[in-house]
Amino acid sequence: MSKKIAFLGPHGTFTEEAAHSIFENDQVQYISFGSIPDVLDAVAMKKVDYAVVPLENSIEGSVNLTLDWIIHEMELPILAELVLPIAQHLFVSTAQSSISLSQIQRIYSHPQAIAQCRRFIHNHLTHAEIIYTNSTAEAAETVSENPEKPWAAIGTRLAKELYSLTFLKESIEDYKDNYTRFIVVGENPLQLRSTQTPSYRTMILVTLPKDYPGALYQVLAAFAWRKINLSRIESRPTKKGLGNYYFIIDIEQKMDDVLLPGAFAEIEALGCQIRILGSYPYDVKTKDEVHS
Numbered sequence: 001m002s003k004k005i006a007f008l009g010p011h012g013t014f015t016e017e018a019a020h021s022i023f024e025n026d027q028v029q030y031i032s033f034g035s036i037p038d039v040l041d042a043v044a045m046k047k048v049d050y051a052v053v054p055l056e057n058s059i060e061g062s063v064n065l066t067l068d069w070i071i072h073e074m075e076l077p078i079l080a081e082l083v084l085p086i087a088q089h090l091f092v093s094t095a096q097s098s099i100s101l102s103q104i105q106r107i108y109s110h111p112q113a114i115a116q117c118r119r120f121i122h123n124h125l126t127h128a129e130i131i132y133t134n135s136t137a138e139a140a141e142t143v144s145e146n147p148e149k150p151w152a153a154i155g156t157r158l159a160k161e162l163y164s165l166t167f168l169k170e171s172i173e174d175y176k177d178n179y180t181r182f183i184v185v186g187e188n189p190l191q192l193r194s195t196q197t198p199s200y201r202t203m204i205l206v207t208l209p210k211d212y213p214g215a216l217y218q219v220l221a222a223f224a225w226r227k228i229n230l231s232r233i234e235s236r237p238t239k240k241g242l243g244n245y246y247f248i249i250d251i252e253q254k255m256d257d258v259l260l261p262g263a264f265a266e267i268e269a270l271g272c273q274i275r276i277l278g279s280y281p282y283d284v285k286t287k288d289e290v291h292s
């Protein structure tokens with residue numbers, strides 16, 4: 001029986017592109033959901049086998065909604081990660097194809113996409129009101145449903161095709177090395193495409209003991225003296241009062257690496273709690289591999 005994959009929809013999102021790169025298309029059934037919580041709830045409630053959601057962007061940083069939902073609302077692990085190059089395009093309905101940038105009155109897009117194009121918007125779309133949507137494809141859909149309006153959307157090349165829109169400007173992201181990390185969440189182990197040559201990463205959530213000077217320093221030391229490479233450390237509020245944080249740490253090792261259990265034991269001996277969010281393979285696609 002084919003596996004069901006939930007992704008942030010509607011059709012034409014970057015997340016859908018990521019899902020298509022991760023799974024063998026003929027062996028799965030894709031189901032779109034309108035928001036990140038809906039995608040993650042679908043897998044938590046076993047309506048689907050796996051969920052694909054964005055996690056972090058190289059320009060704008062973490063997708064906090066994804067992080068918070070994974071931490072607070074569910075317990076399923078991260079099973080895989082894919083990093084995709086992201087090009088943000090500006091498009092309008094064909095009826096507006098001769099419009100100039102300064103005549104655009106509204107820009108629709110996902111907050112992450114808007115943030116990746118801040119400088120462009122500031123310099124060229126000064127008169128436009130920004131309207132945030134649940135996804136870039138939802139923005140494209142809204143613009144296509146209102147062809148008589150001087151509105152534009154920011155999103156994927158695929159959305160431009162699917163919703164029969166016209167380019168106003170291609171690749172408007174402020175930094176050309178724009179990448180987003182997408183993760184697969186689910187209960188059961190994942191069969192990845194055989195062409196992928198995975199590197200491994202373990203993502204953990206660390207809660208520090210109260211009033212313990214130097215606790216974070218000692219957590220990091222447990223990795224440092226073992227020469228375990230960390231690629232990200234980020235704090236998120238525990239939501240239990242100001243000044244209370246979790247630390248999310250990305251470790252460039254598999255969970256079964258010999259050194260990792262020792263590091264975790266040392267950290268737990270400090271009185272810290274560790275939750276393993278996932279220990280999984282990841283793949284990075286280059287711009288040449290993806291034509292967005």
Ligand SMILES: O=C(O)C(=O)C[C@]1(C(=O)O)C=C[C@@H](O)C=C1
Pocket residue numbers: 008012013014015016054055056057063086110112113134135136137155180
């Ligand atoms: O709206 C989309 O197309 C998405 O897939 C979401 C999302 C994100 O949340 O980061 C994915 C990639 C880009 O960074 C911009 C938007």
